Amino acid sequence: MTELCSWPAQTALLVADEPYPTAVDAVRRVGFTVVVVDPETPAEQLAGLDPFTYVLIGPEILRRDSCVELLEALRDTSPIARFLLLAGQDVDAPTLLAAIRAGVQEVLDPHDQITLLTTLRIQVDRAARTRERVLAVGAHPDDVEIGCAGALLEHRRQGDRVSVLTLSRGAVGGDAGDRVVEATTAAGLIGAQLLLGDLPDTKVSAGIDTISLIEAVIAALEPTTVYVHSPHDTHQDHRAVHAATMSAARAVPTMMAYQSPSANNRFLPTAFVPIDRVVRLKLRVLACHASQAGRSYLDADTVVSTARYWGRHVAPPARYAEPFEVLRAIDHIGGPPAPAADLAPSLGEEGPDRE
Numbered sequence: 111m112t113e114l115c116s117w118p119a120q121t122a123l124l125v126a127d128e129p130y131p132t133a134v135d136a137v138r139r140v141g142f143t144v145v146v147v148d149p150e151t152p153a154e155q156l157a158g159l160d161p162f163t164y165v166l167i168g169p170e171i172l173r174r175d176s177c178v179e180l181l182e183a184l185r186d187t188s189p190i191a192r193f194l195l196l197a198g199q200d201v202d203a204p205t206l207l208a209a210i211r212a213g214v215q216e217v218l219d220p221h222d223q224i225t226l227l228t229t230l231r232i233q234v235d236r237a238a239r240t241r242e243r244v245l246a247v248g249a250h251p252d253d254v255e256i257g258c259a260g261a262l263l264e265h266r267r268q269g270d271r272v273s274v275l276t277l278s279r280g281a282v283g284g285d286a287g288d289r290v291v292e293a294t295t296a297a298g299l300i301g302a303q304l305l306l307g308d309l310p311d312t313k314v315s316a317g318i319d320t321i322s323l324i325e326a327v328i329a330a331l332e333p334t335t336v337y338v339h340s341p342h343d344t345h346q347d348h349r350a351v352h353a354a355t356m357s358a359a360r361a362v363p364t365m366m367a368y369q370s371p372s373a374n375n376r377f378l379p380t381a382f383v384p385i386d387r388v389v390r391l392k393l394r395v396l397a398c399h400a401s402q403a404g405r406s407y408l409d410a411d412t413v414v415s416t417a418r419y420w421g422r423h424v425a426p427p428a429r430y431a432e433p434f435e436v437l438r439a440i441d442h443i444g445g446p447p448a449p450a451a452d453l454a455p456s457l458g459e460e461g462p463d464r465e
Contacts, residue, residue, distance in 0.1 A: 111323065114290065115297040115304035117271060119143040121160060123184065126168025126196065133166055133196050133218070136226035140234055149174065153183035160301060161188045161266050163237070164230075169197045172208040181212045190241075190269035192233065196220035242270040245333035246302075246368075247324065247355050249314055249347035250280040251293035252399045255300075256407065257368030258337045259392045260385030260417070260432045262300050265335075267387070272302040275327050277320065277351060282311040284401040296398040299391065312346070316353035324358035333362055340367035340435055342376035356437070365437035371407035379433030382423045389417055389430045 122142040124134060127149065134144050142163065147156075149171040165184055171177050172195075181193065195201075195209045195217045209217065218226055244265045248254035254262070254274050262272050274297055279286040290306065297304035307323055314320060328336075338355040339348040348370055359365060369377055385392065393410050402408055417430035424431050 111326070112306045112308075113303065114294045114306050115302070117273075117303045118160065118298075118301050121145055121162040122164035122166060123147050123159075123162050123191075124166045124168075125149055125171060125180070125184075126166065127170050128168050130166065130168065130196050130220045132223050133220040133226060136223050136230060137164065137166065139227060140230045147184075149180065150176070151180070153179050156180075156183045156187055159184075159187050161269065162191055163188075163234075163269065165191050165193045167193060167195050167209075167212075167214060169195060169201060169205045169209075172205055172212060177208070178212050185213060187267075188269075189267060190237075192216065194218050237269065241268070242335050243331060243333045244270050244272045244335045244337070245275060245328065245331055246272070246337040247275045247277070247339075247351060249277055249339065249345070249351045250283060250311065251276055251289040252280070252296075252396070252402055252408075253339065253348070253370060254337070254368075255296050255392075255395050255399065257339070257370055258366075258383075258432055258434070259296075259300060259395045260388050260430070261337065261366075261368075261383040261434075262302060263388035263391055263395075264383060264385060266301045272300060273305060273327075273331055273333070274300070274302045275305045275307070275324065277307040277314060277323070278309045278311045278347070279306065280311055288401045289399075292399045292401060296395045299395045299398065314347040314350045316350040320350065320354040321358045324355055328359055328362065333359075335364040335366070336362045337366050337368055337434075338437075339370060340373055340377050342378075342435075343370055343373050345370065345372040348372060363438070363440040365439075367435040367437055369433055371405075377433075377435065379420075379423075379435050381434040381436050382420055382428075382431040383434065384421070384424050384428030385417060385430045385432055386421075386428050389414065392417075 120142045122137045122144050124144055125147045137144055193214045195214045197217055198219045246254040246258055265272050280289040336359045339352040341352045343349055396408055420433045421428045421431040
C-alpha cells in the first residue's frame with residue numbers, strides 16, 4: 111500500500127490591515143497554515159479558496175462598507191469556519207456591534223497568546239470529535255472521482271477528512287504510470303489523502319487478500335462513512351471490491367454505494383447529495399484523468415446532464431446531485447469516535463512505501 115497524496119494542511123485566513131504576529135503564531139502552533147487575505151479582495155475572487163477553519167479578523171476592517179459582503183463570501187466558501195475578532199478589552203461598542211452583524215463568533219485578545227492557544231486547542235479537539243472521517247474505495251483510478259467526487263468535495267467543504275483508496279493502477283485501461291499521476295493530481299484537487307494498492311486490473315478478487323488490504327486501511331483511519339462500488343455493476347472488479355469492502359467495513363456506521371458507468375438497471379439510489387456548489391470543481395477533478403479523455407462517460411456534458419437528472423430527486427430541489435444506494439446508515443450517537451492516529455504507524459514501523 112502506497113500513500114501518494116496526504117491530507118492538505120489545515121488553513122486559517124487573516125483578514126486585516128495589521129500583521130497580528132502573536133495571534134498568527136498561536137494559530138500556527140496549533141497546526142494551521144495562515145493565509146493572508148487582502149481585505150479589499152472582491153468577493154467573487156474568493157470562491158477558489160480551499161476550505162479553511164478559521165478567519166481571523168482585524169477590527170479595522172469592520173468599519174468598511176465592503177466588510178459584510180467579504181465575510182459572507184468567505185462563509186459561503188467554507189461554512190464550517192469560525193470567525194474570530196482580534197480585539198483587546200478596549201474594543202468599543204460600535205466595533206462589537208459591527209462584529210455581531212458580520213457573524214463574528216468570538217472575540218480574542220490578539221496579544222494574549224495563552225488564551226488564544228487554549229481556546230484554539232479546545233475548539234480543534236472538539237471539531238476532530240464531531241466531523242466525519244470519510245473513506246472512498248474504488249477498483250481503478252477515476253472510479254471514485256466519477257461516482258462520488260461531488261460528495262467528497264462537499265465533505266471537504268464541511269471540514270471532514272477525506273481519504274481515497276484505489277486498489278489497482280488501472281494498467282488494462284491505460285499506462286499505469288500515467289494513471290497514477292492522474293489519480294494523485296485528482297486527489298490533490300479534492301483535498302483527499304490517496305492510498306494506492308497494486309491489485310491486478312480486471313482480476314481483483316473479493317477474497318481474503320483484498321479484504322485484508324481494506325481492513326488494514328479501515329483499522330488505521332477508523333472511517334465513519336465509506337463510499338464504495340454498487341453490487342449492481344457489470345464490471346467484475348467493481349463487484350469484487352464491493353463484496354470485499356462490505357466484509358472489511360462491517361463495523362463502519364455509514365456505507366453508501368455510488369454509481370459507475372458500468373452500473374446496471376438494478377442500481378436503485380435512495381439518497382442524493384446536492385453538488386451545486388462543487389459541480390464545476392468535479393469537472394476539473396475528472397479532467398485530471400487525461401488518459402481516459404476519449405471515454406464518453408467523462409465528457410463534461412454527460413457528467414453535467416447526469417447530475418442534472420439526479421438533482422430533480424432532491425427535496426428541496428437541487429440543480430445537480432449524485433445518487434447513492436444506502437448500504438448501512440447508523441446514527442453516530444454522541445458523534446463519531448475520536449480520530450485515529452496517522453496512517454503510517456498502523457501499517458508497520460516504517461509506514462507505507464512512498465513514491
